[in-house]
Amino acid sequence: MTPDPLASPVPAPTTFDSRRGLPAVALVATLWLASSGCASRQVVPTAPAPAVTRVEAGRTHWVLRPSEAYDALCLLNLLRGDAFYTRFYPEEFQRFSALLEPGEKAALAHLTERMGKQAGKMVGPYLTLVFSVTGATTVEDLARTVSDDAAWIAMRRGFEATSYAEDSDFTEMEDVRQDLGVLFAFLQRIGFSRIWRAEYLPQVEQAIARLGVQVAPHDVVGWGEDVLGRALHVEELNAHVLKFARPHGIRVTGWNFLTDLTYPLSVTVKTAVHELLHPPFKREGAIDARLTALEADPYFQRLVREHDPAFGYTTAKGLTEEDCAEAIDVFVSERQGLLRAKDGKPLTGAAFFRDHDDGMHVLAYVLYEELRRADFSQWTTYEDFLLKLFDTGVLVPGKLEQRFRSYTGSYPVKALKE
Numbered sequence: 457m458t459p460d461p462l463a464s465p466v467p468a469p470t471t472f473d474s475r476r477g478l479p480a481v482a483l484v485a486t487l488w489l490a491s492s493g494c495a496s497r498q499v500v501p502t503a504p505a506p507a508v509t510r511v512e513a514g515r516t517h518w519v520l521r522p523s524e525a526y527d528a529l530c531l532l533n534l535l536r537g538d539a540f541y542t543r544f545y546p547e548e549f550q551r552f553s554a555l556l557e558p559g560e561k562a563a564l565a566h567l568t569e570r571m572g573k574q575a576g577k578m579v580g581p582y583l584t585l586v587f588s589v590t591g592a593t594t595v596e597d598l599a600r601t602v603s604d605d606a607a608w609i610a611m612r613r614g615f616e617a618t619s620y621a622e623d624s625d626f627t628e629m630e631d632v633r634q635d636l637g638v639l640f641a642f643l644q645r646i647g648f649s650r651i652w653r654a655e656y657l658p659q660v661e662q663a664i665a666r667l668g669v670q671v672a673p674h675d676v677v678g679w680g681e682d683v684l685g686r687a688l689h690v691e692e693l694n695a696h697v698l699k700f701a702r703p704h705g706i707r708v709t710g711w712n713f714l715t716d717l718t719y720p721l722s723v724t725v726k727t728a729v730h731e732l733l734h735p736p737f738k739r740e741g742a743i744d745a746r747l748t749a750l751e752a753d754p755y756f757q758r759l760v761r762e763h764d765p766a767f768g769y770t771t772a773k774g775l776t777e778e779d780c781a782e783a784i785d786v787f788v789s790e791r792q793g794l795l796r797a798k799d800g801k802p803l804t805g806a807a808f809f810r811d812h813d814d815g816m817h818v819l820a821y822v823l824y825e826e827l828r829r830a831d832f833s834q835w836t837t838y839e840d841f842l843l844k845l846f847d848t849g850v851l852v853p854g855k856l857e858q859r860f861r862s863y864t865g866s867y868p869v870k871a872l873k874e
Contacts, residue, residue, distance in 0.1 A: 516690070517690070520697060521696055523696040528652070529580060544702040584706055589618065596649070608633065677732060692711060700716075723796075753856045756772070760772050763816040769816070786809065
């Protein structure tokens with residue numbers, strides 16, 4: 457899972473840009489909500505599941521789909537009031553936060569304290585990751601998972617069976633279970649399912665119709681397999697197109713990732729390229745020993761400790777995995793013309809790394825530069841490529857900063873206040 461894969465700030469969105477005001481149908485819904493905010497829970501009739509769009513692109517079998525459940529989780533994350541998110545959805549934040557009652561505000565505050573501050577999780581991305589094992593598609597599904605002990609236990613066991621559970625004992629989820637119950641009840645009380653289908657689903661469907669035409673040339677699975685040197689065995693690559701994903705692209709369990717309806721094609725495809733790469737290899741044996749030694753490098757340790765925690769990657773292993781994936785992502789994306797600046801002009805890999813996450817992905821930049829110099833006629837696997845960098849003295853614990861500065865495209869690292 458990557459917190460923010462955008463190559464640059466997202467270009468100004470289309471008609472449904474929240475910064476330009478709510479569409480007329482939103483105003484009607486807002487008035488309805490204001491009059492019914494204290495009413496009993498709204499009963500949402502069963503509706504057919506939204507249609508999906510399938511596109512074949514070489515070794516990639518794209519499936520583009522909406523998701524009420526993921527949008528609901530991302531909205532709850534927005535309602536915590538973190539400016540990292542509210543800047544993208546100021547009108548939506550005001551609209552829905554005005555409907556919160558004291559107990560619901562308390563639940564959001566505890567969610568932030570326990571999961572965000574104490575557990576160090578990015579709340580929205582982490583919730584979507586955990587709930588992804590349930591296959592939930594609606595708010596009702598989410599509420600049922602929290603209220604039913606058997607469903608909750610099944611979710612816990614499903615999550616613990618994934619590689620993502622290695623750094624979590626699920627205690628933070630147990631501690632916020634009651635809060636989640638309160639918050640899902642809030643979404644039911646205000647009729648979020650109805651709002652989502654009436655207002656946001658049409659927007660998502662428009663974006664999917666556009667993407668369905670545009671993704672056809674983009675064989676992201678094939679591109680990733682060529683650099684990794686192994687088959688990914690991706691039967692379907694599911695892109696869940698959301699209203700409330702900004703500013704993230706999020707990998708969840710299975711071959712699923714979340715993207716935003718406002719993102720241009722280059723961002724959605726680049727997100728897919730990146731998320732397919734997690735994890736880029738199984739960390740064991742020689743590669744694990746070499747990377748563990750590199751993680752003790754003083755400059756790398758500074759990057760772990762001193763960067764803005766809002767970006768995530770607050771552990772050495774987490775940052776290493778992200779950097780190993782990011783290097784391939786940027787290398788491939790640049791070759792495929794997917795790195796774009798805000799104005800749509802091509803962006804170099806060096807420029808991307810300078811601006812992305814305050815320039816903190818120094819190791820990724822080093823690996824990217826070496827990928828550009830690699831002889832792919834002799835290519836085997838990405839792991840072999842990394843081991844060769846250690847064997848030839850390109851990667852040396854204690855000399856990461858020196859190697860970084862040796863490239864002409866190196867840059868002052870904002871994350872370290874350079």
